Every structure is written in C-alpha cells, then in structure tokens.
Amino acid sequence: MNRLTQKMSGLQLNFSPLKEPLGFIKVLEWFFSIFSFATCGGYSGTTSLHLSCLNETAIIEATFRYPFRLNTVLFHGNYTEKFCGAPWNELHLTGDYSSSAEFYVTVAVFAFLYCIGALVLYLGFRHLYQDSIKLPLIDFIITAIFAFLWLVSSSAWAKGLTDIKRVTNPTELAKTSCSDHFTCTPGSESRMGSLNISVAFGFLNLILWAGNAWFVYKETNLHTQAPPPPSDPEQGPPPSNM
Numbered sequence: 001m002n003r004l005t006q007k008m009s010g011l012q013l014n015f016s017p018l019k020e021p022l023g024f025i026k027v028l029e030w031f032f033s034i035f036s037f038a039t040c041g042g043y044s045g046t047t048s049l050h051l052s053c054l055n056e057t058a059i060i061e062a063t064f065r066y067p068f069r070l071n072t073v074l075f076h077g078n079y080t081e082k083f084c085g086a087p088w089n090e091l092h093l094t095g096d097y098s099s100s101a102e103f104y105v106t107v108a109v110f111a112f113l114y115c116i117g118a119l120v121l122y123l124g125f126r127h128l129y130q131d132s133i134k135l136p137l138i139d140f141i142i143t144a145i146f147a148f149l150w151l152v153s154s155s156a157w158a159k160g161l162t163d164i165k166r167v168t169n170p171t172e173l174a175k176t177s178c179s180d181h182f183t184c185t186p187g188s189e190s191r192m193g194s195l196n197i198s199v200a201f202g203f204l205n206l207i208l209w210a211g212n213a214w215f216v217y218k219e220t221n222l223h224t225q226a227p228p229p230p231s232d233p234e235q236g237p238p239p240s241n242m
Contacts, residue, residue, distance in 0.1 A: 017122040022219065025212040026122065030115035032205050037108035039198035040101060040157070041066045047093075047168045048187030049075070049177060053084035059187060060091065066105070067098035068164055084182045091177050095167050100160035104153040104202060111146055111205065129219070136219035143216045147209035154202030161195050 017023035044065035051058045060077030064070055070093035118139065121129055129135050166172060170186030178184040 033112040036201040039194045045190030050185045053182040097160040100156040104157035107153040140216040150206040
C-alpha cells in the first residue's frame with residue numbers, strides 16, 4: 001500500500017500543461033517578473049549642473065540608484081573649498097522613494113519564486129493538482145492576491161518614478177540649487193527608459209495575473225458543478241413531457 005501511495009504521489013514529469021493557458025501564462029508571468037525587478041533594481045543614473053561665476057566654473061554630478069533614497073545623494077564635482085569666494089555648501093537631491101521601489105521589486109521577486117513553485121507543481125505533480133480540492137483553491141487565492149499586489153505596487157511605483165524624474169531633472173534643479181554667489185545651468189541627465197519599461201512590465205503583470213486567475217478558478221471545485229444525484233431505480237424513469 002505504501003509503494004502504491006508513493007507511486008501515485010511521486011514526480012511524473014509532463015510538459016503538456018505548457019500547451020494549456022494555465023501553464024503557458026505562468027511561464028509568461030515568470031518571464032515578465034524577471035524583467036520587472038531587473039529593470040528597476042538594477043538601475044543607476046546621474047544628473048548634473050554647471051556652476052559659474054565671474055572667475056570660476058564647475059560641473060557637479062549626483063549619482064542615484066535603486067532604492068532611490070535621493071535625500072542621501074550628494075553632488076560631487078571639480079570645485080574648490082571656497083567656490084566663487086564663498087564657503088561651499090554641499091548640495092544634495094531631495095526625497096526618499098525607496099518604499100514604492102522596494103515594494104515593487106519585492107512583489108516581483110516573490111511572484112518570480114511563486115511561478116517557479118507553481119510550474120513545478122503543474123509539470124511534475126499535475127495528477128496531484130487535479131485530484132486535490134485544496135491545491136487549486138490555494139493557487140487561485142494566491143493568484144488573485146498577486147494580481148492585487150501588482151495593481152498596488154505598479155501604481156505606487158509609477159507615482160514614485162514621476163517624482164524621481166521631477167527631482168532629478170537638471171532644469172528643475174537649476175532653479176532651486178543656485179545661490180547669490182553663482183549661477184546654475186542644467187547639465188546632462190541619464191535616460192530612464194529602463195525605469196519606464198519596469199512600470200510597463202508591472203501593469204503587464206497585472207493583466208497576466210488577473211487573466212490567469214480565471215483559468216486557475218476553472219480548476220477549482222467552485223467552478224466545477226457537482227454531478228446530478230443518481231436516479232432511484234424504484235421510482236422508474238422520469239415522466240415524459242409529452
């Protein structure tokens with residue numbers, strides 16, 4: 001009996017679920033979750049300003065990266081201790097956007113890990129998944145939760161990215177960083193195309209997980225209708241409508 005149980009519950013590798021929406025969409029979710037946390041968590045950029053007065057010029061730069069605690073980022077450059085005859089006060093960026101960025105990356109990483117676990121279950125233990133009542137239901141609940149988390153995290157990160165673009169824009173920095181001793185002009189600015197892509201991947205993941213929730217729901221007993229009760233042979237066949 002124990003051998004029969006082990007045989008029934010053992011690994012049975014089967015790639016046919018990848019041809020079905022349940023498995024195919026899970027592969028897409030796994031793929032796009034990688035791009036989501038890679039494009040956001042791996043970003044590094046710079047912004048710069050040109051400072052000038054009558055006798056001196058300088059270029060200062062600030063390098064910022066994930067998790068975008070910009071209020072800790074200082075400008076550095078080729079200036080003297082007393083620039084333009086006045087003591088130099090360190091300039092820094094403003095704002096802390098780590099909460100939205102870290103939340104977004106955390107959701108992406110956990111979604112990536114869950115997709116791996118779900119694919120192992122689909123491909124290696126499909127027979128257990130189909131015969132179980134709890135596993136499809138748990139899968140549906142987790143899928144619905146991730147769809148909601150993608151909505152919240154992507155929206156928060158989109159707002160955070162908008163603020164990051166604003167506070168690192170050299171044109172905006174030039175308006176607020178100048179003093180009476182020198183003038184500021186905008187310098188160069190790093191492109192944020194990868195961060196824009198990360199937001200797009202976030203909302204794409206939302207669509208995938210929300211759509212996949214329907215296919216997971218179809219695997220649960222909530223969708224499967226109970227079979228009709230067997231007829232009593234003593235009662236005879238049902239009456240004819242004619």
